Amino acid sequence: MLSQIRHHQLFLAHLTPLRGRERKNNGRVRNPGGRIGRPPKPDPAPAGRPPIPGIPLRLFDLPRDYARFDPRDRLNPNAPWMAWARWTIHLLGQARGWKRGICENIEQGLAILLADRVDGEPVLHSEMLPFLRKRVIGVGRTTDVLKRMGLFHDDRRPPFEDWFIGKLDGLAPGIGRDVESWLRILHDGGPRNKARAPATVYGYMSRIRPILLAWSERYDHLREVTRDDVLAMLDQLHGNQRRDALIALRSLLSRARKNGTIFRDPTRGLKVGRYHYGVLQPLLPDDIDRSIQAATAPAARLMVALAGVHAARVADMLALRLDDVDLGNRRIVIAGRARPLDDLTYQLLFDWLRQRAARWPDTANPHLLINHITATTTAPASGQGACLILHRQAATLERLRVDRILEEVLACGADPLHLASVFGLDTTTAIRYADSARQLLTTPAEEQDPAGSGEPKGRNGRNPRVPANPRFEPRLLGWSRRLCTLGFAGTQGRLRSTGPGAALGGAQDSATAGRPARRAAGASELVYGADPHMSRRSLSGRPRYRTKPSLTGAGTRRLGFTAATKISATRENLHRS
Structure with a gap:
């Protein structure tokens, strides 16, 4: 008989074996919400700040040692100050989505911190920090409750003081x-x-x-x-x-x-000089493919799409709020600019919002992108965690953003005003991208200008809007096409979006790479890479400009007199060459 025994069940003393199915069938009590377990505690009674007759002055300060605190000496739960603390925890918990366990831990910590303390005496940060860390109670949440009650005093020395003394x-x-x-x-x-x-x-x-x-x-x-x-x-x-x-x-x-400590500035007249930037280079297709495959979570996929399609910065992504997304009207507000949603970004946003609601249904964080740390707060996620999405990848989120802008400027013919209008770039940044695009679109053969040639001097009168280097023609308009090819989203075919110069995908052959795209009749959308002198429409449907922008046109009103002067001069030099 013993030879046939292959395993043995171990039972601990004074413990009943778990039989979940029998417990369900025996009529175990369920809560109104369908959850099995102890019923939730009732909401605490509303309470306010107790009256303070006066705070006595201290002759000398003695540090409090909460490590030797006896739990039996904690504050009475029915005390006025504890009732007010319990009501404050309840209000903050509802506003920030704190669960029951978090509220109970904070309540236990405040019951000890407020015990044996004069009414209205503040709690010092240096005193409560070791105690809260030892009991694994959130220091930040407890501090927020004490600040709301007006009983917190930050006695920490600013780190800047220690830094500059050194x-x-x-x-x-x-x-x-x-x-x-x-x-x-x-x-x-x-x-x-x-x-x-x-x-x-x-x-x-x-x-x-x-x-x-x-x-x-x-x-x-x-x-x-x-x-x-x-x-x-x-x-x-x-x-x-x-x-x-x-x-x-x-x-x-x-x-x-x-x-007035010196009589003359010895650095006066010394010029810093202009910083010379290098030529921006587009990413390799293999690097982009590896970054797309590395983004597996819905939040990571959404951030890759926002950087690669809408050229959004990481800080702007993390600052997005739920109010900035309008799925019904297919609009999203990034850095204060309303942009249309294409099919790809729309599907990724829908997937992320569905997972966000399923994982954190009670969160009160108004930001679009949250994680397990910020779900119980109202603060945005950190940029360091966002950069770890594409860690050790050549195509990071910032590189994808730069590649998207560079792809657009290569398609539109090195037009800085087009970049400033579509992506909201500064004039200096737009001119920098345009300079890099002109150098990338110029082949070594075009730099040669024989003296005996009958063609116009310069770059042989070539239209700068037509790409001359065939190495970059397959790269145009390929971002959304590459995302769909790799199965990044369920959308297929040509992805389009409304707005100034906005079509976010689709393949282009070499024969039509340099031709301006035609706008459908009655539609307010244009294809990325369209002729910059065509009539464009803003998000509201009103035309922005129809001809070459001048100092009195709409471009001047949008970008200012100085910016329009720089851009107009750059465009005149571009057409002369």
């Missing part, structure tokens, strides 16, 4: 005072100065700290620094390092000149 170490006292005043103006701002981003402040100081250390060995104040000293330090640097150091030195010394 950076001033080793500098002369006179130089250190000017640098400290300059850093505080950059970080905090002033009456006539806007606060800069922390990364800008850290970058400025990191670039010039070696220079300031070298000057501190010879001088006591910045007023002793001459123009020759500045040039000698800049001669040791090259490229972007020299450019960044000169920008930071000009900012520091101009601030010292305004404060």
